[in-house]
Amino acid sequence: MPDRFTPPAAPVGIDGLIALLAKLPGLGPRSARRAVLQLIKKREGLMQPLARALADVAESIKICGQCGNVDVVDPCAICRDPRRDAGLLCVVEDVADLWALDRAGLFRGRYHVLGALYRPRWVGPDDLSIPALIARAQSPDLQEVILALNATVDGQTTAHYITDRLADCGVEVTALAHGLPVGGELDYLDDGTLAAALKARRKF
Amino acid sequence: MPDRFTPPAAPVGIDGLIALLAKLPGLGPRSARRAVLQLIKKREGLMQPLARALADVAESIKICGQCGNVDVVDPCAICRDPRRDAGLLCVVEDVADLWALDRAGLFRGRYHVLGALYRPRWVGPDDLSIPALIARAQSPDLQEVILALNATVDGQTTAHYITDRLADCGVEVTALAHGLPVGGELDYLDDGTLAAALKARRKF
Numbered sequence: 090m091p092d093r094f095t096p097p098a099a100p101v102g103i104d105g106l107i108a109l110l111a112k113l114p115g116l117g118p119r120s121a122r123r124a125v126l127q128l129i130k131k132r133e134g135l136m137q138p139l140a141r142a143l144a145d146v147a148e149s150i151k152i153c154g155q156c157g158n159v160d161v162v163d164p165c166a167i168c169r170d171p172r173r174d175a176g177l178l179c180v181v182e183d184v185a186d187l188w189a190l191d192r193a194g195l196f197r198g199r200y201h202v203l204g205a206l207y208r209p210r211w212v213g214p215d216d217l218s219i220p221a222l223i224a225r226a227q228s229p230d231l232q233e234v235i236l237a238l239n240a241t242v243d244g245q246t247t248a249h250y251i252t253d254r255l256a257d258c259g260v261e262v263t264a265l266a267h268g269l270p271v272g273g274e275l276d277y278l279d280d281g282t283l284a285a286a287l288k289a290r291r292k293f
Numbered sequence: 294m295p296d297r298f299t300p301p302a303a304p305v306g307i308d309g310l311i312a313l314l315a316k317l318p319g320l321g322p323r324s325a326r327r328a329v330l331q332l333i334k335k336r337e338g339l340m341q342p343l344a345r346a347l348a349d350v351a352e353s354i355k356i357c358g359q360c361g362n363v364d365v366v367d368p369c370a371i372c373r374d375p376r377r378d379a380g381l382l383c384v385v386e387d388v389a390d391l392w393a394l395d396r397a398g399l400f401r402g403r404y405h406v407l408g409a410l411y412r413p414r415w416v417g418p419d420d421l422s423i424p425a426l427i428a429r430a431q432s433p434d435l436q437e438v439i440l441a442l443n444a445t446v447d448g449q450t451t452a453h454y455i456t457d458r459l460a461d462c463g464v465e466v467t468a469l470a471h472g473l474p475v476g477g478e479l480d481y482l483d484d485g486t487l488a489a490a491l492k493a494r495r496k497f
Contacts (some may be wrong), residue, residue, distance in 0.1 A: 102353060102365045106346040112339055114331050115324035116317075124317040126389055127364050128347070129354055135316055136351040142310040143344035145337050146329075149306060159333050161306045185330055 098216055155225075157183050157202030157218055167191070167199060174198045176232040178225060178260075180251065182239060185276045190237060193280040195287050198235070201225060206243040207250045217247075219254060226258040235290060236264040239274050252293050264293040319487050359429075361406030361422055363388050370397060371395070371403060378402045380436040382429060384455065386410055386443060389480045394441060402439075404428065410447040411454045421451075430462040439494060440468040443478050447448040456497050468497040 103125060111121035128136040146161070150155060152163035160166055178199025181187045186199045203217040214220070225232060234255060238244035252262045266289030270282075278286075307329060315486055317327035332340040350365070357369035371377060381402025385391050391404045407421040418424070430438060438459060442448035456466045469479075470493030474486075482490075 102346070102350050103363070104342075106350050108407055109339065109343045109346055113320075113328040113337075115328060120319035120393060123295075123389065124319060125350075126363075127318050129350075129388075132351050132354065135313065139313045140344050140347035140351055142313055143332070143340055146306050146310050146333075147344055148338040150333055150336065159307070183329065183330075184333075188326060202458055259406070275391065292377075 096243055100198040119136050128183075140152050156187075156200045157184070157204060158200060172197070175228075177235065178231055178233070179235045179237050181223065181237050181246075182244070182275070186237065189276050189278065190283065190287075193283045193287075195284050198233075203247070206238065207240075207247040208220050209246070214250070214254070219251065222251070222269055223254060225259065226260050233261045233263060235263065235287075236293060237275065237287075239265070240270070241272060241274075246293060262293050263290040294354045309383045340451070345349075353356070359405045361388070361408060362391055362404060372381065375432075377435040379432075381439065382435055382437070383439045383441050384426065385441050385479070386448070386451075390441065393480050394487065394491075396486045397491075399488050400439075402437075407442075407451070407469050410442065410445075411451040412447055413450075418458070423455065426455070427458060427462065430464050435464050436466060439491075440466065440497060441479065444467070444474070447477060452497060456458075466497050470494050 107121045107125050110116055110124055111118045113121075118123060122289060128139070131157065149161040149272060150159055151163040151165075152158075153160055153168055155162050155164045156166045158165040158167060162169070163211065174197050177196070178197055178201055179187075179190060179198055180201045180203060181190065182203050182205065184202055187202055189201075190196055191242065201222050202220075203210050203219070205217055207214060208272075222234075225231065236248045236252075239289050248264055255262050265286040275283075311325045312331050314320055314328055315322045317325075322326060328402055349489055353365040354363055355365065355367040356362075356371075357372055357486065359368045359372045362371060363371040363467070366373070368489050378401050381400070383391075383394060383402055383403055385394065386407050386409065388406055391406055392402055395403075405422065405426050407426075408425070409416050409421055411418065411421060411423075426438075429435065437455045438455075440452045440455060442452050452468055459466050469490040474488060479487075
């Protein structure tokens with residue numbers, strides 16, 4: 090019977106593609122190989138459009154200078170949208186949370202992405218976009234800041250910290266109601282729970 | 294409280310990218326969104342290389358005219374490799390199976406990809422690459438054809454059919470030992486089980 094030896098597992102170009110795909114969250118080496126075989130089968134319908142879409146988005150992606158959202162324009166489509174209520178500002182940890190809330194289709198205001206949560210001694214207010222948030226809170230149009238942060242220790246620490254910092258700005262600070270399961274992460278909530286939490290938001 | 298309305302969930306270019314990624318096996322809309330956010334964070338390290346790798350592979354991919362493997366050259370690297378034993382030919386259903394076997398690093402022969410399994414009235418011998426297999430089996434160098442097919446009804450039907458068709462070719466036809474769990478699919482096997490099945494292969 091043949092001895093064990095190590096041949097190249099797949100051609101170099103394909104190997105490289107598998108290795109890159111395996112770095113995506115949700116895909117490992119095995120599922121990346123299956124994905125590559127699927128892509129090869131659908132070269133014109135999926136592989137080439139995906140290559141183009143990646144190159145286009147990589148070329149044109151911008152971080153919105155106002156809210157921190159990612160978009161192909163700056164300011165982003167949400168900040169530009171005149172139908173959005175300039176009196177409402179929803180503070181989220183990251184862009185995934187912004188997308189989750191916006192997908193629910195319940196909120197007609199604008200967003201502010203912190204980029205992280207406040208963790209004393211690790212992540213300070215200047216690592217987050219809290220100075221920019223305070224600047225936005227000075228706007229005479231703004232009436233309410235809604236804190237849509239994870240119901241975790243870091244999330245609630247951040248919420249308290251922001252509430253303190255906004256105390257003199259004359260805006261009402263509210264937080265998502267505890268419809269969200271304690272310890273859960275916002276990005277994983279279903280739209281119904283998000284809706285309940287938004288509607289029952291309370292003075293913080 | 295705000296009425297429900299439906300804003301664009303994410304910008305068009307990014308939306309399109311999410312929709313394309315969500316078509317990959319192993320990714321749904323939610324994990325595709327997470328993947329896109331990850332890609333945006335690693336634009337130079339991951340997104341641009343992935344776009345290039347996809348475009349390169351889409352441009353250069355070929356189906357090997359000898360064995361049916363996918364590669365960027367035709368004949369594929371395995372068929373070209375002079376260290377491979379021309380006396381051994383391993384018959385697999387699809388390219389995923391070929392890669393699974395070759396990853397195990399135990400087999401030093403060449404492969405033959407059928408493309409599907411024989412299913413009377415649905416998939417006939419001409420839909421598979423069985424005529425090409427018979428042509429390869431005529432080669433005086435070839436000594437043994439190893440059938441590495443799923444231990445399913447279709448796999449075993451195909452194995453019997455191929456054994457009949459190769460009866461006059463003067464090659465020995467063997468099959469993977471029943472180390473593989475009955476009803477299981479070859480592509481999901483661990484390397485150890487694959488090795489046991491290869492070593493204990495029996496005359497079919």
